[in-house]
Amino acid sequence: MTETANPTACIVVIGNEILSGRTQDVNVKFLATRLAELGIALREVRIIPDIEATIIATINEMRAAFAHVFTTGGIGPTHDDITSPCIAAAFGVPWEPHPEAWANMERHYKPGEFNAARQRMATMPRGARLIENAISIAPGFSIGNVHVMAGVPRIMQAMFESLAPTLPGGKPIRARAVHGQRLLEGRLAAGLAAIQARYPTLDIGSYPYYRGDNNGVAIVAKGTDEAASAAAIAEAAALIESLGVSPILGEPPI
Amino acid sequence: MTETANPTACIVVIGNEILSGRTQDVNVKFLATRLAELGIALREVRIIPDIEATIIATINEMRAAFAHVFTTGGIGPTHDDITSPCIAAAFGVPWEPHPEAWANMERHYKPGEFNAARQRMATMPRGARLIENAISIAPGFSIGNVHVMAGVPRIMQAMFESLAPTLPGGKPIRARAVHGQRLLEGRLAAGLAAIQARYPTLDIGSYPYYRGDNNGVAIVAKGTDEAASAAAIAEAAALIESLGVSPILGEPPI
Helix, strand or coil: CCCCCEEEEEEEEEEEEHHCCCCCCCCHHHHHHHHHHHCCCCEEEEEEECCCCHHHHHHHHHHHCCCCEEECCCCCCCCCCHHHHHHHHHHHHCCCECCHHHHHHHHHHHCCCHHHHHCCCCCCEECCCCCEEEECCCEEEEEEEEEEEEECCCHHHHHHHHHHCCCCCCCCCCCEEEEEECCCCHHHHHHHHHHHHHHCCCCCEEEEEEEEEEEEEEEEEEEEHHHHHHHHHHHHCCCCCCCCCEEEECCCCC | CCCCCCCCCCEEEEEEHHCCCCCCCCCHHHHHHHHCCCCEEEEEEEEEEECHHHHHHHHHHHHCCCEEEEECCCCCCCCCCCCCHHHHHHHHHCEECCCCHHHHHHHHHCCCCCHHHHHCCCCEEECCEEEECCCCCCCCEEECCCEECCCCCHHHHHHHHHHHHHCCCCCCCCCEEEEEEEECCCHHHHHHHHHHCCCCCCCEEEEEEECCCCCEEEEEECCHHHHHHHHHHHHHHHHHHHCCCCEEECCCCC
């Protein structure tokens, strides 16, 4: 992966349900795609369990290392939702009722239904900035460079879109691709390494695909310089053609 | 997540294509599920880019922290496949032709086709133990407690199944579940926390689901003590019933 002038980011997925195999994570792919569009370079993902010491240590390591930290999961009302108090502990600030979140939730629920469990969702690290969303009355929040979002994909996505306009980004990272059917990576490796060497600002990747009888290799060039990506993919197409395979622009159909 | 007497593990996913949003990872869910069946406790996942220093530092941190480290990705023949030499550097051993892998691959290819790119796939850290598989002639390998596998899911799965009988495991980690339709987490949180407190050896999780009009909450108990899981889920079912919702054993249909 090349150096970048864009801001960097990591994602911290907090949830036993991913580590147990119960749940297929889909939040990483969504966030990775949107961050690239915003010109934010996603550099690492960590998936960690609902263990207080692990969450605190991971958040403190990641917020020092990257410009943005996005967390998903663990902000609901049940006993296994411990992200919010852990973030307060990581920042060394009190975990206390957030006046605006508390007032919004109190107004939302019928009398008597804003119980202790739901009140936990309006309790946040001191200084938290709310991440509102159209789907859930319970907001996410940002503190410092850490953005704390729900784990349920449609709520997380709504929170991210509410947050996105406020994020300092960079140049969009765009991808171009070409693929060749019944092509083997071992045949194009040397030529592709030479193309990568000629375009040091791009990340050029080679990805075999297996779609029933439709096997082949896709070559993807990613970077902020679209002219360079286009030129590198044109060279990759010529390389594929030189091996007797017809290059097809774009990714292979799914 | 509770303490465990089972061996621990982490997964290191090596690949720019996951961090760019190009590819939806499915290897974590497969490995998480299989490791639970083998009685190996998956404690963390890291998704990192194809950067030499990052791979080396991550592997050395993880192999010291966990009983097993499983890597996926970066062992093909192209310039972006750098996992294998990085593992050698992490262990401080030479990266050199593996006699058995080399002989097998040389025999497999037609004369002249076992080129420099393919020879890289037969080049491994000194002392590597091969992970053969039925799908690809290029093997994975283990060194120490680090197991290095392909990123392509069907090849990774074949490699894992070839490796599985050799892994020292523990008691299988099994899950039981109950769910309630149109149930809200905020209503059952207090009762569920009390159940978790009565079953400290289990991980009890609460997961809202949204499947079109079929919304609700699933309660999952996981652990090595099946009698405890069954008892905890019976208590969760009684809790759901006490809230005026019919409990349904098992996970909600997808």
